[in-house]
Amino acid sequence: MTTPVVPGRGPLRPLGLNEVRLTGGHWGERQAVNAANTIGHCLHWLEQLGWIDNFTRAATGAPFERAGREFSDSEVYKLAEAMAWEIGRTGDPGLEARFAELTAIIGAAQEEDGYLNTMFGHPGQRPRYSELEWGHELYCYGHLLQAGVARLRCYGEDGFTRLCRRAADHVCDVFGPGGAEKVCGHAEIEVGLAEFARATGETRYLEQARLFIERRGTRTLGDGGFGRAYYQDDVPVREAEVLRGHAVRALYLSAGAVDVAVDTGDDALLEAVRRQWDRTLARRTHLTGGMGSRYIDEAFGPDFALPPDRAYSESCAGVAAVMTAWRLMLATGDLGYSDLIERVAWNVLSGAAAPDGRSFFYANPLHVRTADPLPPGDGALPHQAAGGQRAPWYDVSCCPTNLARTFAQFAVYLATADETGVQLHQYAPASVDTVVGGSRFALTMVTSYPDDGAVVVRVEANDGGERTVSLRIPAWAEGASVTGPDGTTTEVEAGSTAAVTADFGPGDEIRLHLPVTARWTVPDPRIDAVRGCAAVERGPVVLCAESIDLPGGADVAELTVDASVPPVERDGRVFVSAQVHDRDGDWPYGPATPDGEGKSAEVALIPFRRRATRGPASMRVWLPLG
């Protein structure tokens, strides 16, 4: 069962990497580049910076100068997770050998009692668990356990999973009933423990996850530098109204809370996360699906504080949003949650990695004001550098390994099953081969979506009788239609699920048509930062303007658009009617706006994810109305 998330109950059954396979297209390419380039790239940097060597040096028992930030162990674990999924998918023996090496290196640093962290507790270091606000010890275990889940599910018990068990037991020993009533400043242990409980059948781990969830918000942590909301220790999870504070923390916590709610039958807790999620989508999410509005604390801002130029929209928050949305979908059976996964995947995750998988955005703002190149040198960039170019690594480099593990498992987000059929969540060239009601049911998807809106779902095998294929109709898809195997075409409502039930035979086809024509989108008037602007979306893909495509070397600051003219598609490109201005002035406030006339131009837009692939450029998603 090569499946990342397997809830104890729920209306839908998640599938594994052995059941859903990408067969090409954008995500197939992403997966291939991830395997060929990104995993090796990350390994190289982790070695070069000494973040792997920390384990070897910690194992000696002698004092050592540790490399990296307090959470650098977790990068090794996230990469191990990526490798484990990839091994599960391909059985790559080279990767398997490297995984074994990593296991030995990590395992050597584990203490007798299961403690494992290279930052604390060794000679010359601060004591274990002496700084839960910023120490990230439990956070690191969380990622270790997620890697352990991948290994258990893709391989089975081995040295790595045994060290994970010892670590999990240690956490329960120290923080369990009668132990330290504390939480970690960065949530992640919760989601790690909950899934590790599922993978091992060890309910003690679920109980420990539950304790951490319940403790959060009871102010066991100090105020820190940013206040307790930063690590969601201000209000208990079940009482909160909206996601707040550090976005990645808030989302990892939510994912863990859903897991605990589902496996303990705690519907009130599940409902609390749903409520927070819904309000976060309605008021605290960027058009790209990105989350986080604040550089200073990498946090959600207040409602409707969504500045495109300072949209933090951290890549890891994208990963964490997918984790939470997927768990909510599995818990409720509501395919609508996969809308956000689609939006985040196309606009945040895919664009956060360069096409070659060797450079990354840490933050994903929707507006870059100046066309700056990367700073000279080949070192790691400060993670809060607000530049418009992808960097090979960062001082805080959580995104490359997080993207690597997500791309490695991405296929599983495409489909689920239940006792009556299969649900398709994402549309991409892929095969689904699973068991429905005890019998084999196999499909392929043939599509160049979202370049084209046609998706053909072909039944390859159906060893049972009547089956239902359910199709997610995205909320933006006004005018979608489905043609069944009998040739009947039905209009389907945007934001609904289209179900086609038949006694399918091999070769039967369902044809889904999604209206991916480029369209203007306007924001809620309460989003101050983009008032008077419109953006162009095409299917799930958010487009942007780059200065490279403006006439005469103009900057995107000088651009206005006419949204009364629909975007035009020509030769696979999207164009909008625009004006390019040339303004000047001494003081930018006065009784009347300067004359808005400019030179008319037709301006090409590109997918947001493809920004910054042609050299430095100023860029904007939200285009001011002329």
Place this chain on the structure above:
Amino acid sequence: MTTPVVPGRGPLRPLGLNEVRLTGGHWGERQAVNAANTIGHCLHWLEQLGWIDNFTRAATGAPFERAGREFSDSEVYKLAEAMAWEIGRTGDPGLEARFAELTAIIGAAQEEDGYLNTMFGHPGQRPRYSELEWGHELYCYGHLLQAGVARLRCYGEDGFTRLCRRAADHVCDVFGPGGAEKVCGHAEIEVGLAEFARATGETRYLEQARLFIERRGTRTLGDGGFGRAYYQDDVPVREAEVLRGHAVRALYLSAGAVDVAVDTGDDALLEAVRRQWDRTLARRTHLTGGMGSRYIDEAFGPDFALPPDRAYSESCAGVAAVMTAWRLMLATGDLGYSDLIERVAWNVLSGAAAPDGRSFFYANPLHVRTADPLPPGDGALPHQAAGGQRAPWYDVSCCPTNLARTFAQFAVYLATADETGVQLHQYAPASVDTVVGGSRFALTMVTSYPDDGAVVVRVEANDGGERTVSLRIPAWAEGASVTGPDGTTTEVEAGSTAAVTADFGPGDEIRLHLPVTARWTVPDPRIDAVRGCAAVERGPVVLCAESIDLPGGADVAELTVDASVPPVERDGRVFVSAQVHDRDGDWPYGPATPDGEGKSAEVALIPFRRRATRGPASMRVWLPLG
């Protein structure tokens, strides 16, 4: 000569606190509250937190646990400066006694060679000047020397000024020709040395200021956490095009550069600062005159990045902008620079201190989204807390003492003189009694400006013959007029200087009329963050809406206004035609804006400086157009 800034050359002569006196009105009240409350409040906090005691403990030579941040010494110096000006103005013997106490405490901590800093060089501390990026040692001297200038000019040589001389000599010894070719991470020593050179006649100090200005931008500092632009070490002052990086640093540096340019006859350097200043006003300044757009590094953003909710607009940047504008005005004789002083004074500085002078804003954003009270407790607040309430003190508490020294000397910004007459820069109840062309010339201003637009300038004494009274006509003052002593009324152009020349006798009056009626102001379309909004200004005063004044407990997020209807003034209050909406939704982006209809209302606005004086409220200056 109780004058803060006395350039070595220039078309206009600044006046001293003995020549310009506030006789009531808003600024008279500010000065009185400052003397009665703020200075004592600051002294209390400096004592309570141990920031004064640091000097006493450093003097013992024994290791000690130092209180406060690396720049806390400077708060003591800025307060000493405020006290020195206040003593100069009033001769208050109680304050004089406290000043003498402070002198003894500070002096005891000074080393044999003139070094003076409680953070470095003592047993258990890092070595002197080992951390110029963040150590603030030279920055602290800068404030010490500004206090020394105040003391020299208001009192004369004493123990305090002698310790300042020793410190200045020490700086020249260490960083002068043949010494360490370094600068401080926070500019301030430049402006301190330059004026101390003027006050003492010691040209060595000017030369040292010049060296620091020339070295800045040659990358003598490390990259720090925010890059070299943060402390303006990226580009030499004379090559830069715009102010950038940390706003207070950039502005203190500019003030010092003007001083050096003027006193060394370096017109190219002066021109460089003017160029940067002009572009900063045109592209990087908030409507309030506030500067700084970034919380994370307290910095200017790129051009037109002026978000009202994250407008950092630090109070100290307001102080520093006044320092720079005043020096540029003195260097050029262009009264237009005093427009910015007026705007900053009314909207940033006055509002940064509570009416009782006992609580302060560190940052002055133009939009507060949530009506939050101060956190419980009576401790110092984190300086980057983005709250909407003034706090009594901050962990980084540069603003209270900076405001105190500015309010104490504010009268001098009202007027200058030259050989032919007097120039009036700010309009307030005040007396000017000075010497023009060798003879006494005395005026009083009678006005309740800006509540009312009438300013009466009455000649009290004129021992010479023909004199010119020049009046700054603010750039916003369309329709201003001046009535001379002969009763002739002349329309004067906004943004000009109106000169009235006559052989004035006692009792002669000039009547200036400034059109202070409330007016709508719209932003340059390139300021993304306030597109589709308008603000109301009344004279130099920026107004704002607070949720307290909205019907039915509505939030300012639900407000739109109709700027086609002029603001209405009634009973001393300003009202705008508005609508209050009640909106909802699941996802804030779509094909059409939700229906904009709301409940019509007439909404009262208040001066921005008076915000947050009636309890927690959401607030906004820029009002969305309906």
